[in-house]
Amino acid sequence: MNGSQALSITDRKADEQAMIAAHNCAVARSFHSYFNQYILTDHERGYIVIDEGDYGALPQHLMDRVVDAVPSKMIDEH
Template sequence: MATQFQRTSTSDRYFAALAVAEGRALHSFFDQHIIEDKRLGYFALDEGDYNVLPAHLAARVVHTIHGAMSDEF
């Protein structure tokens, strides 16, 4: 699930996307990526939404938070 943020400054958009990605990562097996988009600003993207992250999105990843859930004991 991608989440976009429309706020006034670029840094506000980045930190809002970071907060969402960090929150999701705590409860996910998948990595959470922050993607930069010239039109939308920044948005959080769950890697689980894609089998393999498409090249056009992978090229715009600015930060990744690894999923915190593990099924290995």
Template structure:
């Protein structure tokens, strides 16, 4: 039997860990940091600069975005 509350707590913990990672990385990046969800309720933070133009499939899986903290204007 699946314990729903434990599963939900693990999903929340994984989500907030990925958000914290994205926020931390965004501070020193020119690019937005996205948290991507997969079908297994796992979350990863990706740097938009590493992927170039994001595919629509990847865009559809974005659940959070932290704006890049560096500005490239002089």
């Protein structure tokens, strides 16, 4: 294989589990925020979740790392 060798089965499973955990976190947070939750790649943790409301318009360096988004579940209408 070349320099971009395929991940081992163990590495892929760990990556998949990290992504599932991040997605579950984003879904849970979406019920308590008026803003979208973004899942980003992170070199140290695998994935992180950030709230769009903490950043306003996401800077390009963060947008480049977005792998998924969960829309807010809160409605601002009464």
